[in-house]
Amino acid sequence: MNKRKGTFGTAALNTPFVVWSAIFIIVPLIFVIYYSFFDQDSGVFTLDHVKYFFGNPSVLKSFGQSVWLSVASTLISLLIAYPFAYFLSKKRPASQRVQMVLVMAPMWMNMVVRTYSWATILEKNGLLNNILESMGLGKINIIGTSGAVILGMVYNYLPYMILPIYTSMSKIGTPLLEAAEDLGCNSFQKLTRVIMPLSLSGVVSGIIMVFVPSISTFYISQAMSDRKILLIGDIIESQITGMWSTGGLNRGAAMSFVLMVIILICTFIMNKYADSDEGGMMI
Amino acid sequence: MTDRNIIELKNITVSFDGDTVLDDLNLSIRDGEFVTFLGASGCGKTTTLRVIAGFITPDNGDVFFDGKRINDLPPHKRNVNTIFQRYALFPHLNIYDNVAFGLKVAKVPKDEIERRVDEMLELVNMKAMKYRKVQTLSGGQQQRVAIARALVNNPRVLLLDEPLAALDYKLRKDMQNELRRIQQTTGITFIFVTHDQEEALSMSDTVVVMNEGKIQQIGSPTDIYNEPKNAFVADFIGESNIIDGVMLEDYKVKLDGREFVCLDKGFRKNEPVDVVIRPEDVDIVPAEKGELTGEVTSNTFKGDYYEMIVDVCGFKWMVQATDETKVGAKIGLIIEPDAIHVMKKSKYSGKFGDYSTFSDEMDQMEEEEEEAELESEATENE
Ligand SMILES: Nc1ncnc2c1ncn2[C@@H]1O[C@H](COP(=O)(O)OP(=O)(O)OP(=O)(O)O)[C@@H](O)[C@H]1O
């Protein structure tokens, strides 16, 4: 009826957001596209920078590494987060709140600090190896393995998996679960027939929120692999910071752009998949 | 209906955070019976159903199903289905899959599921939209899906928590008949909750009147109406004049200073009692011929009768009559012996059954004021 009435108020409320988006999202995006597709000296349109991504074996190898490590950490996060959220949502409300605070607590600390702490624990002369040695077991090399990078990713991004899954589970509410019980479901059937379908949107959000930062990280791999494993993020970073003057900026931008498109396509497919089973959700 | 008890509640007590919600409840329900819980909001009807369904373990007392104690049997193992007060339909499933849910869990063969679900949807008049998402349905449509979802499982006992509350008058009447018919043909025990007394009286074999977590009376609809046990029941079921009286001896009660012949006995000599007289049981005669006389203070046309408030010695009676009597007229009242129901005094005595604060009077005064205002406005506009 009065849809128009709110327009001014809505616009006023939206303005800061629009300005913010323009400055921090649209403008950088335009720069990325510009550097990806135009020759820096002549200003002519070119696909050379993008071709660098697909034509260079070391870039493709890093990209492959990124994909497999981020897929692995996303799956591991999911395997940890889902049961955790499920059992948490069955607890009393007070204890649910306390545990959610504990889940989020590490996020209050800077990611760099957290990752470096892991690295110092795991490194050759770190805490873990000291303990192992004092127990008479030999040292083990963890830093530099894929496992270490996955550990870093899972550790850093796990809360982003738990949070949306837990939220979607607690939104289901007791009445629906009681209805399921009333209709003959035991705990397991309740899980498969009601809780899983109704928390699917949370799972999709969680997957996106873990997968996207994992596939583009450069920092975790540096800290946890001692620069032995180069992810696509590391390549982009080194192109931009190290070869700024020799076209690195263009190649870095092009790689970022390709990565962004791939992520967008994945996100889109995931959302489509979730939508077919349940109403709206966040991207 | 058989003589065997299918559900027995023995000394059930339930409290939430120190508040006693069900207080030493005792109830037996026979196999195939249509039982209705009737009571005001918050009196514990839903809680009683939840005890039977297994969602609440009583603090005290035992629940028996078919003679077996089932206090510790989880809900999914009880042969009971519920139509929830707030529907609780599954938002991720369409109408068909909601109704098929219980049968699928029970691993009923696919073609049988299809047949039974279709039959059920036909019954509740929802077959045409069986693939619609349930979120898009109106309250009444959701309620009908909820009915189908529970009933399709063919349980021994069906719990119905105000299943018709969201339906319009006509649909409600249809569904009342339909549910009654289903109950009679299937022989499923129905435990039905409502706060609509007409619904309770017209549908049930047995009515259980509850108040504040206690059962006030259990009986057939006619028993409940004709022989209310205390002032609460008399007032809750239908309209009642509840007058202080004294039981002089068997078959003789005194009220408003006059002796009346009645059909009740078994009280102490001169025991103070509550006397219930239904508005439709009072006969109106000219003032000089009445056993009691009073002045008409209001008169409302109700379609097929007039509802009058009559001031008899300061106590306002509600009286129904087919003929109109002018406000202010003096009339006589005659009360036949079978119109008098004598009840023992209870904690509800004196709280109900006097129409001196009756809202119709207020309404009428307001209406008259409004009319006056309208008239004065009209004259101003001219
Ligand atoms: N889980 C609960 N925790 C605390 N109090 C509760 C709970 N469930 C019910 N109650 C209280 O118990 C009392 C009885 O509730 P119940 O739902 O049985 O009422 P009802 O007779 O079904 O009422 P209505 O007609 O409004 O549905 C109410 O006072 C209610 O507030």
Ligand SMILES: [Mg+2]
């Ligand atoms: Mg209720």
